[in-house]
Amino acid sequence: MTTNDRPRPPSALEQDVRERLAALESSDVETLRVASDYLEELAAWKVATAEASSKEGCDEQSEGEPDPDEYPADVPDRASVSVKEIAGTTYHYYQWRESDRIESKTVQR
Template sequence: MTTRDRPQPPDDIDREFDELLDGLERRDADTLRAVGSYLEDLAAWKAADADNERQSATDTDSEDGDDTPDATETDVDDLEYPSGVPERASVTVKEIAGTTYHYYQWRDGDRIESKTVER
């Protein structure tokens, strides 16, 4: 790009950012580089946060993340769901140190809900 080729904002940016972009255009090159670096870091953080949230939604490990060898998973067939737990909830049954636990996890809007029941 030559000094005459002024960059244009991407077409997919909302027009509500016009005022912000106008303000940035008046800044010096060092400030723009610093803002750009911050925005790259922010985008990476948001992507990692979204990945962590997706992982939490699909993670069937115990709530504390304990993957100790004494934890064994059992197949779940025709379980009765406790009150307050929708039938669409995923269920993981684990036996830990001789005690059986049922881990229920489901989505409620944007939130992930869970319930643990000792059996």
């Protein structure tokens, strides 16, 4: 890379992110390297967190979170589901909005 080939923030980024990156252009080399190291670590952490969340999500679903295919016939797929265990019995509480009303249904599993 020559001095005439100065890098610019990628246009694929949102405007506010490009502006923040452009603000770093006046920083010294050491500051840029420290910021770069931090951003690499942050990206790795986000990937690890997302992977852990997706694994936990799979575990949660197997521990009683119903699959959308298992919703009762009269409950829409967009319904939110709360799973509660009361006195050893598991209940699934489905709740959704229809027009101005909130509908709900309780199913014992």
